[in-house]
Amino acid sequence: MWITLYISLHLLFNCITAASVLRSDTCQLQGHFKLNGVHQDGDVILGGLFEVHFFTVFPELSFRTEPEPPYCEIFNMESFQHAQTMAFAINEINKNSNLLPNITLGYHLYDNCVMLGMAFRAAISLASGTEEDFSNLNCTGPPPVIGVVGDPSSTPSIAISSVLGLFRVPIVSHYATCSCLSDRKKYPSFFRTIPSDAFQVRAMVQILRHFGWTWVGLLYSDDDYGIYAAQSFQLEMQLIGHCVAFSEILPYDNNPRDIQHVLGVIQASTARVVVIISPSSLVIPLMEEVVLQNMTGRQWIASESWATSPVFHTPRFLPFLGGTLGIAIRRGEIEGLYDFLLHLRPNNDPRNNMLRIFWENMFGCSFETGGKETDRDQVKRVCTGQEDLSITDTPYTDVSELRAAYNVYKAVYALAHALHDLMQCEEGRGPFSGNRCADITNLKPWQLVHYLQKVNFTTSFGDHVSFDENGDALAIYDVMNWQPSSDGSISIYTVGVVNEELETGTVLRLEEDAIYWNFETKKPPQSVCSESCPLGTRRATRKGLPACCFDCLPCGDGEISNATDVIECTVCPDEFWSNTDKDQCVPKEVEFLSYEEPLGISLTTASLLGTCFCALVMFIFTRHRNTPIVRANNSELSFLLLLSLKLCFLCVLLFIGQPQLWTCQLRHAVFGISFVLCISSILVKTMVVIAVFKSSRPEGKGAMKWFGAAQQRCTVLILTAIQVVICAVWLSTASPTPHKNNHYIRSIIVYECAIGSVAGFSMLLGYIGLLAAVSFLLAFLARNLPDNFNEAKFITFSMLIFCAVWIAFVPAYVSSPGKYAVAVEIFAILASSFGLLVAIFAPKCYIILLHPERNTKKAIMRRETQNK
Structure with missing residues (x-):
């Protein structure tokens, strides 16, 4: 904050001073920032920002003298390679007759020293230029740079894009991944050739999801890169139902106490997988402490910022970091880059001090004395340019893993293709107001932004380059695995790829057999808060704990779960029920009174026995039809009664077996008609007994004329016909039908006959009950009639049983x-x-069969005479 305030006050002071001495026709540069840079002139200039040094040192401030400018320390060979990759790409474009044939590209490359203040100084220098005087107050002609490649870090990119975006200067970053930079309203001219953190997070979450790691820890850096990525990570985990066991910030100042706190959280957690989203500079002290404390048994997931960092590839890290999975920027190949890097030589141009610093770090040259201070003749000749010396086996010349450098290469070509498309515009068909085209001699940065948004080309390596509406490039990552090498160190191998496809979204492809796991089992670890719920159970979250901590409860009856870790069990359809394991819906058992089961067999047997008994009695009565006891009891009505009883026994068979439409319709109809026929026969028999008794008395001699054979038959027929009408009306209006009923027992379907109409069924039973009640009443009143064989008594007893x-x-x-x-x-x-x-x-059968002596008219009449 103090540094930013100092810069602001310094710029304000310079502006006030410049205003006081400003001539009416000239702008003068009031001062220069001390920057490390490499320059090459051209018709059109591209700018570049790279992290060539690791640290920025600020001299002590004194209010008595002008502050010394900050300077940079610890040369970064790998980032210097990125800068030289941009120089190589521009030289390659200049040699290409098909791309920008009449334009020579130049470059101004600056070192940001991994410091926001230095990066901002470099960006302002690129946008405003470094000329001492500027007399073109109309701002015509091309700008100092038409586009900037960089910055590689998210925080400087945010600051630079916020300012240069006001002037629509196109910025194409090769390494800034913060998802916040996809906001087109805030950063209208920002593009990048590296996927954003949003996709990086999705890629890591895809790996976690693939291996079933639902309970993971998260470490992240306290900067825009780490904070935004951590927020996206937690959101993505929440969307797929996974949980973050802990979330800790990696300390920037490498405070041992803070590092110990982070390690304590990791050790205390049950999570076996830890995701680290942070620059490698913050991961190094943490892993040093991991080695000191001998912490093993953790699966590390590395973000792209440290997944390929060579600092961890020493043998002492292997027991602890072996098996690490990470995502890395897409690796590419750039033909000719290696030779270009080998033949880099110092330049006498004082503006190219970055080359001088490189030479001093590489060979120990001192260009201030012309290299004469060294005693080694060969080095002396190299430093003075008299002899070539190959630069091999250094991070600078290693082109086997071109990732960030490959993104730099694509960024330069994206700007070149956009400029080429701009120059190909035909006047009158342009995209700007009035169908105008851009003028290369008076180019506006926003015009190049328009063409950059529509860039679409393929690199020599075969990768497609284009930008979406947010300025993000086609998202693709390599999945890396840290494996032991023959010398005991760590080697990195590509074991898969994650890319984003328009049709299917994020797609992960892994070669699982090629992955090295640093565990005794040589298999992926388990990292869950609770074991996965098996089939037939559901998850029940534990109160006060994350969603990944749960108990497994069995599904209820009639419910299933046919997948693991389901939240709710699925209710089976109406005709299905859950099996014993509660993982499948099986057809419900259909229950009905079957002929095969014991109960059905017993009832069928009883029905057939009753029918046989009726037939036997009918046979006995037929055999002895001329005997007094059969003739005295109205043999015709007796045979009709036996026939109706036989039908009553046989109708039982309609109630057994699987209900069909015809059985449902017949069972109650046959039952009702048979019993009415039976009861009406008994009723008529009772009335005949009463009539016979009355006709034996003087006052009732004419009673029998009303109860002759014809009247008896008509009475039975009429009473039965009424029941037939009731059944006919019932069957025609609301016929009984087969019905699968699951209300009695939910697990069983009861196959039954629905009665259709309650009123019809009630009338059928009610009519039977009415006839039975009348028969019982008449028989009861006639029970004491004087007769040796009193039919009324037996009818009374039979109707009593019936009712x-x-x-x-x-x-x-x-x-x-x-x-x-x-x-x-x-x-x-x-x-x-x-x-x-x-x-x-x-x-009657008892007398007929066992006491035939009582089956005589005299025996019957004797009882009658005695009673008189």
Whole structure:
């Protein structure tokens, strides 16, 4: 903050001073920033910002003298290679007759020394130029630079884009990944050839998701790069249901106490996978402490900023960092770059002091004394340019892993293609107001931004380069794995790729067999707060803990889960039920009273026995039809009663078996008609007994004329016909139909016959009950009639059994579930039928078969005479 304030006050002072001495026709440069740079002249100039030094040193401030400018220390060979890659790309373009054939590109490359203040100074120098005087007050002609490649860091890129974006100066960064830079409103002229942190985060999350690591730790740097990436990471994890076990900031000042705190959090956590989104400079002290504390058993996930850093590739890091997975910028190949780097020589141009610094660091040359201070003749000749010396086996000449340098190469070509497209514009068909084209002699930066947005080309390596509406390039990352090499150090191998496709989104492709795991099992570790819930269970979050910490509860009856870690069980469809493991819906068991089950067999047997008994009694009565006991009890009505009882027994068979439409329609109709025929026969028999008794008395001698054979048949027919009408109306209006009922027992489908109309069924039963009640009443009143064989007594007893059975039937039927309700109804039919058969015909069969001496008219009449 103090440095920024100092710069602002210094610039304000210079502006005030310049205003006081400004001539009316000339602008004068009031001072120069002390910057390390490399320059090459050309018709059009491209600017570049690179981290050629690691640190910026600020001299002590004194209010008595003018402050000394800051200077840089510790030369970064790899970043210097990036700067030289830009120089190589521009030279290659200048030699290309198809690209910018009439334009020579130049460059101004500056060192930002990994410091925001230095980067800002360099950017202002690129935008304003370094000429001492500027007399063109109309601002015509090309700007000092038409575009800038850089800055490689996110924070300086934000600051620079905020200022240069006001003038629409195109900036193409090769290494700034902060997702905040995709905001087109804030940064309208910012582009980049590296994927943003948003995609970097998605790529890492895809790896975590692939291996099922739902419980991971997060470490990030306290800068724009780390903060924005950490926010995106946590959001992406939340979207896929994964959890961040802890989130800690890596200390910038390498404070041992802060580092110990971070390690303590890692050791205390149950997470076995730790994601680190930070520059390598902050990861180094952390990993040094990991080695000192002998911390193993962790799977590290590296962001692109340190996934390929060579500082960790020593043997002592292998036991702790071996097996690390990381994502890295897409590797490319640049033909001819190696030879270009080998033949770099110092330049006498004082503006190219970056080359001088490189030579001093590489060979120990001292250009201030012409290299004469050295005693080695060969080095002396090299420093003075008298002899070539190959520069090999250094990070500067290593072109086997061109990642950031490859992005620099693409950034330069993107600007060149945009400028080429601008020059190809035909007047009258241009994209600007009035269909005008841009004028190369009076080029405006915003015009180049327009063409840069539409850039679309393919590099010599075969990669497609274009920008979306936010200025982001096609997203693609290599997945790296740290593996042991033959000398015990760490080697990095590419084991997969993550790219973003328009049709399918983020796609991860891994060669799992090629991955080295630094664990005893040689398999991926498990990193979960709770073990995955198996099939047939659901997740229940533990109160007060993240969503990844949960218990596994079994699904309820009728519910399943056919996938792991489901939050809610799925309810089975109506005709399905969950199996024993609760992982599949199987068809429900269909229940009905079957002929194969014991209950069905028993009831069928009883029905057939009852039918046989009826046939046997009918046979006995037929055999002894001329005997007094058969003739005295109205043999015609007896045979009709036996026939109706046989139908009652046989109708039971319609209630057993799988319900069909015809069985549902017939079972109650046959049942109702059979019982009405039976009860009406008994009713007529009772009325005949009463009529016979009355005709034996003087006052009732004409009673029998109303109860002749024809009247008896008509009475039975009319009473039965009424039931037939009731059944016909019921079946025609609301016929019973087969119905699958799952309300009794949810796990079973009860296949039953729906009655269709409650009113129709009630009328059928009510009519039977009415006839039974009348028969019972008449029989009860005639129970004491004087007769040796009193038919009324047996009818009374039979009707008492009948009414008792059906009165008990109603509550039993209502309370019985499923097929047992049908069994209750069958039991009532059988019980009442057996009751009528036994009560009415058993005494007669007893006399006919066992006491034939009592089967005489005299025996019957004796009882009658005695009673008189």
